[in-house]
Amino acid sequence: MAVEAQAGKTDTRARLVEAARGLFLKQGYAATGIAQILKEADARSGSLYYFFPTKEDLLLAVLEQYKELLWPLVIQPVFDRVSDPMERIFGVLDGYRRMLLMTECAQGCPIGNLALEVAESHPAARTLIAENFDGWKQAIEQCLDDLDGRLPADVDRKSLASFVLTVMEGGIMQARAYRDSAPFEQGVAQLRDYFDRILDDGSNWSKG
Amino acid sequence: MAVEAQAGKTDTRARLVEAARGLFLKQGYAATGIAQILKEADARSGSLYYFFPTKEDLLLAVLEQYKELLWPLVIQPVFDRVSDPMERIFGVLDGYRRMLLMTECAQGCPIGNLALEVAESHPAARTLIAENFDGWKQAIEQCLDDLDGRLPADVDRKSLASFVLTVMEGGIMQARAYRDSAPFEQGVAQLRDYFDRILDDGSNWSKG
DNA sequence: GTCTATAGAAGGATAGAC
DNA sequence: GTCTATCCTTCTATAGAC
Numbered sequence: 408m409a410v411e412a413q414a415g416k417t418d419t420r421a422r423l424v425e426a427a428r429g430l431f432l433k434q435g436y437a438a439t440g441i442a443q444i445l446k447e448a449d450a451r452s453g454s455l456y457y458f459f460p461t462k463e464d465l466l467l468a469v470l471e472q473y474k475e476l477l478w479p480l481v482i483q484p485v486f487d488r489v490s491d492p493m494e495r496i497f498g499v500l501d502g503y504r505r506m507l508l509m510t511e512c513a514q515g516c517p518i519g520n521l522a523l524e525v526a527e528s529h530p531a532a533r534t535l536i537a538e539n540f541d542g543w544k545q546a547i548e549q550c551l552d553d554l555d556g557r558l559p560a561d562v563d564r565k566s567l568a569s570f571v572l573t574v575m576e577g578g579i580m581q582a583r584a585y586r587d588s589a590p591f592e593q594g595v596a597q598l599r600d601y602f603d604r605i606l607d608d609g610s611n612w613s614k615g
Numbered sequence: 616m617a618v619e620a621q622a623g624k625t626d627t628r629a630r631l632v633e634a635a636r637g638l639f640l641k642q643g644y645a646a647t648g649i650a651q652i653l654k655e656a657d658a659r660s661g662s663l664y665y666f667f668p669t670k671e672d673l674l675l676a677v678l679e680q681y682k683e684l685l686w687p688l689v690i691q692p693v694f695d696r697v698s699d700p701m702e703r704i705f706g707v708l709d710g711y712r713r714m715l716l717m718t719e720c721a722q723g724c725p726i727g728n729l730a731l732e733v734a735e736s737h738p739a740a741r742t743l744i745a746e747n748f749d750g751w752k753q754a755i756e757q758c759l760d761d762l763d764g765r766l767p768a769d770v771d772r773k774s775l776a777s778f779v780l781t782v783m784e785g786g787i788m789q790a791r792a793y794r795d796s797a798p799f800e801q802g803v804a805q806l807r808d809y810f811d812r813i814l815d816d817g818s819n820w821s822k823g
Numbered sequence: 824g825t826c827t828a829t830a831g832a833a834g835g836a837t838a839g840a841c
Numbered sequence: 842g843t844c845t846a847t848c849c850t851t852c853t854a855t856a857g858a859c
Binding site: 824825826827828829830831832833834835836837838839840841 | 849851859
C-alpha cells in the first residue's frame with residue numbers, strides 16, 4: 408500500500424548512496440567521478456540523475472545516511488557491550504582505532520575528511536557535517552552526564568565532549584599522515600590521563 | 616655568476632607555487648584546476664610544465680615551501696615575542712586562532728587539509744606532510760624541553776608534543792565545520808588545563 | 824623560459840525512448 | 842525508473858615556434 412511497497416522495489420538509490428559513500432571515503436569528494444560511482448553501483452547515469460539532480464545532492468544523501476547510521480553502527484554496539492560511562496567513551500574511540508588498523512591507517516573518519524574538503528565550498532554539506540559532529544558529541548556528553556558525581560560539577564560537559572571529538576579527529580589525521588596508529592593511540596592515552604586527573608575518584612583505576 | 620643571477624631573473628616559478636598554495640588552501644587539491652592556477656599566477660601552461668612535469672610535482676613544491684616557511688613564518692615570530700616556553704606553545708596555537716578569525720573560520724591549517732585529502736592517493740605528498748608535522752612538533756618539543764624542572768621527568772615529551780598538534784588540528788576541523796572559532800578556543804583551553812595539572816608548580820598561574 | 828594552439832580524456836549533466 | 846546516446850565543459854598534459 409505504501410508508495411514503494413511493491414515486490415522487487417528498487418534498491419538503486421541505496422546502491423548509489425553506498426557506492427558514493429565508499430568512494431568519497433577512500434578518495435575524497437572532488438576526486439571521485441560520477442562515472443566511477445555508476446560503475447561501482449552498477450547503475451546508469453539516467454538512474455543517478457533521476458534520484459539526485461546534482462553530484463552535491465548525492466553528497467548530501469551520503470551525509471544524511473551517516474547521521475542515521477551514527478547510533479546503530481557507531482554508538483549503540485559499544486553501549487550494548489560496555490556499561491561504564493567512561494569506558495563507553497573510550498570504547499567508541501577504540502572503534503576508530505580498529506578502523507585505522509584494518510585499513511593500515513588509510514581510512515579514518517569520513518565526516519572529518521569531508522569537513523576539511525567541502526566545508527567552505529558546499530554550505531549545505533557543511534551544515535550536515537556539523538550535525539554529524541553534534542550527534543557524536545551528544546553521545547559522549549551522555550556518558551559524561553552518566554558519570555554523576557565522579558565528574559566535578561564545575562566541568563563543562565559540552566566543552567569536554569567537544570574536546571573528545573577534537574582529540575579523536577586530530578589523532579586520526581596524524582595516524583593517516585604517518586600511516587601509523589601510534590599518534591592516535593597516544594592521543595587517546597593522553598586524553599585518558601586527562602580524565603584521570605579531572606575525575607574525583609582518586610583511585611587512578613584506569614592506569615593499573 | 617650564480618646560475619640564475621641575471622637581472623630580471625624569472626619569478627614565474629615562485630608565482631606558480633604561490634598561486635597553487637593559495638588555491639589548494641582555499642579549495643583543496645583536486646578541486647583546483649591548472650587553468651585557475653595559471654590565471655592566478657598570470658602564467659601560461661608552457662611555463663608551468665617547464666618547471667613541473669605534473670600537477671602533483673607542483674603540490675610537492677608547495678609542501679616543500681611550507682616546510683621552509685614553518686620556522687620563519689609560524690614559529691620564530693612567536694619565539695621572538697615570547698620567552699616563556701609554555702606561553703610559546705600557546706602563542707603558536709594563538710596564531711591559528713587568529714587565522715581562523717581573519718578568515719571567518721574558512722581557512723585553517725593547510726597541511727591538515729592536504730593530509731586528509733591526498734595522504735592515501737599521493738604517497739610522496741604524504742611523506743612531505745608528515746615532515747611538516749614533524750617540524751611543527753619539534754618546535755613544541757623544544758618548548759617542553761625548555762620547561763626544565765616544571766615538567767615531571769616521566770612525561771614523554773614527544774607524545775605530549777604530538778598531543779598539542781592533535782588538539783590543534785582537531786580544533787581547527789571543528790571550527791571550520793561549525794564556522795565558529797569556539798570549539799578551537801575551548802580545545803586550547805582544555806589543553807592548558809591539562810598542562811596546569813601536569814606541571815609541577817602548584818600555583819595554577821595560568822588560570823588567574 | 825615563455826608563447827599559442829590543441830590533443831585526448833574525463834568531468835558533470837541532459838534528452839528522449841522505453 | 843532505467844536505458845542509450847551524447848552535449849558541452851573542463852581537465853591534465855603536450856607540441857612546436859620563438
